[in-house]
Amino acid sequence: MEMGARVVPDVFDRIEWTVRDHFGEGLVCVHVGNAAKCDIKRHPAYPKFRAQAINSGVRSAATSRLWESMIAMGRLCDLDGEDTWRLVILDCIVPSFRQVSTSVARDFGVERDEIRAAMVATALEVWTDTVMGVPPRHVRDRMVKAAHGVAYSRGRSVSSEWSTDEIEIFRPEAPVQDSLLRALSIIDVSGIRDADVAEQVRGERFGSLLQGLGCFDVARVFHDALRAGRRSGSIGQAVKASRLARSRISSQNLYYYASDLYPSFIGLREAASAMGIAESAAHRLIRAGQFPFPVARAGRSYKVSVKALMHFMEIPDAIVHADDVENGSLHASGGVR
Template sequence: MSDAFDQIESYVRTWCGAAPICVHTGDAHICDIAKHPNYRQFRKNAIASARNATRSQLWESMVALGRQYDMNDDHKWLMILMYCLIPSLRGKSWEITRKMHLDLEDVRSDMIEAALAAWRESDRSVPPRHVPRHMIRSAISTAYKRAKAYNRESTVDDVEDFLPLAEPLQLSTLKVSSIVHGIDQRDAAVAEQVRGERYGALFYHYNCLDTVLQFHAEIRSGRHPGPGVRATTPSMLARIGITGPNHYYYISSIYPRFVGLPIAAEILGIAESAAYRRVRAGSFPCPPTRMGGAYKVPTRALMHCADIPDDIVHPDDVENGAAHAGGSA
């Protein structure tokens, strides 16, 4: 599966091709220097110079071109800079994934998001020669912080609470507020509201609303990082009537971080004995991790394998749905 690193590589390779790369003007045809490397050699030189204690003039030139192109809403040189930084992030992304038992794709997305945020924030506050290192440090530290937040102990004590949520969200008797008011459900914002309210009704139905409300309190107090800007949509952020547009969260955040192998096997429709055989053979659909004497499966990976949507919902919508289900709204 393609991750954020792969997407940047694909973008840069497509744009650069085999043409000469000019880090002086951005256009080899108008540059006074006679010879220019192709992109492969250019990147090799950049990575080699990155090992020095301080960044070379090559990196300063990349930063300068990135700023110039940004002014025209052209992000090509920023992406070239990002692709040259990836070797400094790749090893750390694997390390965080192994230590925190997270999906590699999520860790790398967090890194890229943080590096781009550092780029924007450093426009005037960081000297050009320090910008690449600033981006790397921000990417790694942010990825660690989010990993620790994701790796928190689950607010749901009983892993069986996860099982009902594998069922389809079909609650025909739920009178969600958006339906009552006759709003067009084809609207993206309304669809998000309905989805959140249906989850709220489901949480109420399975008697785990208290832990959900406790989780919501953590979100509203800033103790949970949320899904990040890469996951939110303009319709989410533009909605009126919700408190704190940044409070959206993945539904998997409420579930246990890991479930036991028997539970995972049941969700996937695999006999428990067959599940252990497949683990030993390395063919179990979700590669488990060993914790003490037991195998555990990452919940998010399990949801992906079982085609259980990891929806993004808002606390207000979830609580409204629970209130309707309980007859108090």
């Protein structure tokens, strides 16, 4: 290579650098995703976490609670349309790919980058194919086995079909769910052409529902905290003000997701009760890889993402404005505050 020539990182290096940039010097929580909100108080920085995950995977991912938790966090990220933990999983697997890819490239005369790209693409295909019906403890080993298999297959065929430039760490699109609130209303928000009106109706419906369920006090306390600046909704982190129809005349800080009213995670018993099944049945489904959405492992217990539970139960996680929610509640109560 000539002096000053630019070294192009391969797909393995790009994955590692992306993950390290994301976590920086912060602590990594594989239980609920946020070390500050986790009941388990000891969390490592990413380099130490990665070393532990690699060692656990090599020894026995099938019996590792760490890998069970990592797979669950990856699935939860998928539901939110994020790829952070999927990349973490890949980053903790690719060390087992490096030697194989180098050997295949040398023995079969195939470009090493092509082999590595094919291995990552295949591992991602296995990740997608094992969402249901495969216990989390088996996912890592299946990804590794399939990636090794495609490396030798590509080497034997001396094919050039795969290209690093074509590999993309994709975000699976979540299926569109019909809203329970929409089903309960004679107004179809999707048919309203005026974005301002649609936004208002969405918030008023949500407030009316909370009032009908007898739990609007929770929203009232949350709204007071928003207005006092003691906390903020997660909407500011996910959606730009330009996507909020009336943000030009109202504070963006008063927008929030419906799920902001609830804790991020609840226990498996509470989740099973909401789903209408016994806790023991929920445990059996988790062990068999048949639970309808991923759960997080925290020590000896399981934590269930409220957002994932809402998605499963088709409860809309709507973006609403505090004023609209309060107006809807007031209307539902007959004007009595």
